[in-house]
Amino acid sequence: MAVTWRAVVLAALGLPVVLLVPATGTVLLWALLVVVACAVDVALAASPREVGVRRDVPASVRLTEPSSSTLTLSHLGRRRLRGVVRDAWPPSSGAQVDRHRLDVAPGEGARVRTVLVPTRRGDAHADRVTIRTLGPLRLAGRQASLTVPGRLRVLPEFASRRHLPSRLARLRELDGRAAVQVRGPGTEFDSLREYVIGDDVRSIDWRATARRSDVVVRTWRPERDRRVLIVLDTGRTSAVRVLDAPRLDASIEAALLLAALATKAGDRVELLVFDRKVRGRVASATGARVMAQFADTLALAEPALVETDWPGVVAQVRQRLSQRALVVLLTALDPAAVEQGLLGVAGQLTERHQVVLASVSDPEVDTLRTSRDSAAAVFDAAAAERVGLERAAVAVRLRQRGAEVVDALPDDLAPRLADTYLALKAAGRL
């Protein structure tokens, strides 16, 4: 049951009548008239429960990109169906207009499209489809909410992909395939070519030169087919907000950029999402499927309010990696948490693998550190200074154990991590 604005107008039309015949009976009669008219309209309205509803949703969409949910309605009743249908989605799905007018003859169908511009990563589950049918007078009608399943997976935005072209150019330089022939630093033998002026004389291959009439140099290229394991920490420190997004979101961006870059560089990338247990993993994916699987797995990564189990991480890494690999820990350089957890087990990781710890730092701390507005601000500045010193000290202790530490603002983390990867690759430390 629902009434429309027309019923209100009908009730209001009683005002002049009451002015003409001012009696309580007039009001009662008019109220009766409104009730009867509405009841008749409801009785003549098509049943919202005699409509077949199907909802079509794309499997996934990238954050901030528009998508749409399509409702296909087939009218099974005998009366003409006039009314409204609402395709309900959670607020973060960004449904622009989710109400649509309907006017369907018996036996026919209609298709309505709701544009969704999601504003949050993760699975968005559609709510009910509500159909309100109106009677011929459109005074009142019937309403029913149907449970029609629908799910839209919102993938991470991957805004850091704008950094990818420049890093790929650097990678090509390393590979020795760039237009500018800088001798590719690396440790893996690539090929022999003729000496040109400017080449390092130390790279001349005398044995090959002796076989041919020309002077021949060896070229090197960075190693390929190395393994990269990205460990995303979804423990309590990842839930903290930095600027306007959880720390986890910046880590996800960094993971995606690194995965794209390493895949292009010919390395095998794996992902482990972990806090106290494995929340998601990508392993043994190759080629184009790597990015799709990364996006799919990272879409569902949510911060959990638990302390990360670092010995568990080490056990997982041991289980997954038999040979030397690059292990990237996307976590927070939170002095207390690191001292309690990671520091104790960092040695076990670094003795077998190259470890990079990437952490999102908070620009607010820098703002606090430089504020001098009041006595309270100076105390805050002192606290910020102390936090900065402690972070630096923890970073130093991690470096002493052989780990690389990348501590950057949310927007800088992805490119900084990519640069670190390239530097390690160039130095042949993978």
Added chain:
Amino acid sequence: MSAPTVTTAHAPVVGDGTSVRSRSARRWRRARWWLALLGLVVVAGLLSALPEPRTSTLTLAPDNPGDLGARAAAQILGRQGVDVRYVRHIAEVRSLAAPGSTVLVVGDYLLDADQIDVLDATGADLVMVDAGWALGLLTDTIAAGGGTGGEPEVRSAACDDPDAVAAGSITARGSLQATGPGAVVCFPAAGTDTDLGGAYAVTESDGRRIVALADVAPLTNEHLAEQGNAALVLRALGRHEQLVWYIPSLDDVGAGDGSTDAAPGQLLPPVVPILALQLVLVVVVAALWRGRRLGRLVTEKLPVVVRSGETTRGRGRLYRRARSYGHAAAALRAGAAARSAARLGLPRSAPAPVVVDAVARATSRPAHTVEALLYGPPPTDDRGLAQLARDLDHLESEVHRT
């Protein structure tokens, strides 16, 4: 990246799995307790509204059963066949009172001259209780004396008015005096003569009778049964079959003939309440229109909103509350020293004298001032800490690699 569209529900969904019977059963289950509660409230309201007639606490009101009320007198008069009309407005007096009826006026504090003119013009017999000033305007032959204080005393008639004689004695206070011929004053104060005034006076003017009582006591429920009070009161009020019981009220101004402002309720045309009823109908329908939602609200979990800077701020507050200037200053100094040292290319582990030396050379400041700034005694108040922070900022801004 546009993903392929997939159908998440292959078969179309029809209906929500309910029937008319199951829906009405569910509605009844949900509503029955509320309906029961509503019924209870209605029944309780009816029960409380039904039995008791309306009562008031107004002095001398005919519906006041209290000590100062006059319900006893009014009910006795009613039983004797007198039609008692209780009114609060002069306009009603004007329409009800006529020659051959009695108007009881209680008190004159809220009366004005116009209203007294209206009383005069009705031509009805008047019984003025505790209304000395009004009496002065109505007749020349009775004037109010003083002495309405103290407890009512027993007074005897001491005159030849038949009503007073029939009553014999009453309990009353106060006095009225005859100032002209034709006025009879009775019930003087004990031990005095009627020439000095009495509680009761009667006069005839223009063919109607004006009875004046100096005191309200004889009329009240408390004193009605004492002495001859009842006889006097009933005879004074029961002369005619019509009795208009008029107690002036605060919201009644003017002569009640429409020449002056009437009460707001009387200004409105009679159609207004009915129009308001119709408006209520409109509002109810509008509420139903806006109140029915098109499907339920969709909820979702919100992410954590704790900002990363909160812990740092909290630490700053702790420093401040503990007034730990030493800790705060040490942190500021360590930060400044670490940054300066890094800028000058010193290792993190460089000892203090080396840092002082290098910073002094870079800023061309004396070494002892730099040392006092970086490793001096801690400040002891807010001002000192702020000064230290500013000095460190200055020092840091001067450090450049030489």
